[in-house]
Amino acid sequence: MLETSARLLRLLSLLQTHGGLAPPGRSGAGGGRRSWSGAELAERLGVTPRTVRRDVDRLRELGYPVHSVSGTAGGYQLGAGAELPPLLLDDEEAVAVALGLRMAPVGIEGVEESSVRALAKLEQVLPDRLRRRVSTLNAYTVPMTGNHSGPAIDPHVLTELAHACRDRQRVRFAYRAHDGEASRRSVEPLRLVCSRARWYLVAWDLDRMDWRTFRADRITPKPPHGPRFDPREPPADDLGGYVSERVSIAAYAQRATVLLKVSAERAAEHISPTAGVLEAVDEESCLLHTGAHTLDVLAVHVLLTGFDFEVREPLALRGHLTTMRDRLDRALG
Incomplete structure (x- = not known):
C-alpha cells in the first residue's frame, strides 16, 4: 500500500509538471500544454502501462481531473477541475511560493489578508529544513510596503479588465481623472501594467481614437461589455516603458x-x-x-x-x- 501511495504521488507530480520534465513537443487536452503518453509514464514510474491506467483512475477518484486523448499524438494531462486539488511542490517551489506570499503586492483590496491565510497553511506543512529557510529569509528581509497610502484596487475590477484583454472584448467604464473630472469611456483593452502599488490599463479609446493609459483604481466598469474586436498594433514594444513615459512625462x-x-x-x-x-x-x-x-x-x-x-x-x-x-x-x- 505504501508503494502504491508513493507511486501515486510521483505520478501526480509528473502530471502537474508542464515544463522541462515533460517530453518536448507533446500537447494534449489542454491546448498547447505538454502531455505524457502511457508508455512514457510507465517508464518513469517503473511499472506497466496497465498499472499507469489504474493509477490514473485512482487519481480521478480522488478528484484530480486527468484528461486522456487516444491515438499516436494522445496522452495524459492534468486539467482544471471544479475544486482546487492539493499541489505537489519541490523544495525550491515551496520556498518561492512562501516568499511570494510574504511579499504580497500592496494596493489590491483583500490580497494581503488572503496571502497571510495562504502562508499560514503552507508554513504549517513545510518540512523543518524548508521552514528554517523561509523563516531566515523573512527575518532578514524588509519589504518597502509600509508607505502605501493610495486607494486600494478591487481585485474583481482587475480580473474583469484582464479577461477583457484576453478575450479582445470592448469595455465600458466610468473614469475619474486626476482633477476629479468624471467621464464615460468605451475602449479596446490591450494590457494591464503594474508599477509597485499602481495598476494601469493600456487601451485604445474609441471616442478619442488614440491610445490612452488609465489608472485602474479610477475605473468603475459599466457592463455589459462587447462586442469583440480585432487587435490593433500596440503603441510600443515595451508597454512598461510606454506607461512610465505617459504617467511621468506626457501627462x-x-x-x-x-x-x-x-x-x-x-x-x-x-x-x-x-x-x-x-x-x-x-x-x-x-x-x-x-x-x-x-x-x-x-x-x-x-x-x-x-x-x-x-x-x-x-x-x-x-x-x-x-x-x-x-x-x-x-x-x-
Whole structure:
C-alpha cells in the first residue's frame, strides 16, 4: 500500500509538471500544454502501462481531473477541475511560493489578508529544513510596503479588465481623472501594467481614437461589455516603458531632462517608473526625463532625487533653480 501511495504521488507530480520534465513537443487536452503518453509514464514510474491506467483512475477518484486523448499524438494531462486539488511542490517551489506570499503586492483590496491565510497553511506543512529557510529569509528581509497610502484596487475590477484583454472584448467604464473630472469611456483593452502599488490599463479609446493609459483604481466598469474586436498594433514594444513615459512625462505641462551624476542602476533604486524615465549614459551618469504641473514642483522633484545633476532642458528650469538658490541664501543669512 505504501508503494502504491508513493507511486501515486510521483505520478501526480509528473502530471502537474508542464515544463522541462515533460517530453518536448507533446500537447494534449489542454491546448498547447505538454502531455505524457502511457508508455512514457510507465517508464518513469517503473511499472506497466496497465498499472499507469489504474493509477490514473485512482487519481480521478480522488478528484484530480486527468484528461486522456487516444491515438499516436494522445496522452495524459492534468486539467482544471471544479475544486482546487492539493499541489505537489519541490523544495525550491515551496520556498518561492512562501516568499511570494510574504511579499504580497500592496494596493489590491483583500490580497494581503488572503496571502497571510495562504502562508499560514503552507508554513504549517513545510518540512523543518524548508521552514528554517523561509523563516531566515523573512527575518532578514524588509519589504518597502509600509508607505502605501493610495486607494486600494478591487481585485474583481482587475480580473474583469484582464479577461477583457484576453478575450479582445470592448469595455465600458466610468473614469475619474486626476482633477476629479468624471467621464464615460468605451475602449479596446490591450494590457494591464503594474508599477509597485499602481495598476494601469493600456487601451485604445474609441471616442478619442488614440491610445490612452488609465489608472485602474479610477475605473468603475459599466457592463455589459462587447462586442469583440480585432487587435490593433500596440503603441510600443515595451508597454512598461510606454506607461512610465505617459504617467511621468506626457501627462504634465512642464517637462525636463536632467543629467544625474550617478549610474542608471543606482538612480532606479530611488526613482520609480512613475516618477520619471531613466536613460543610461555611461557607468557614472544617466538622463532623467520627467515632468510636473509647475516649475516649482519640477525643481523640488529634481532636488529630492538626492543626486548631483545638470539641467539639460528647459532653460526656464535653470532660471527657476537660480531663483530658489538665491531665496535659500537669503533665508540662511
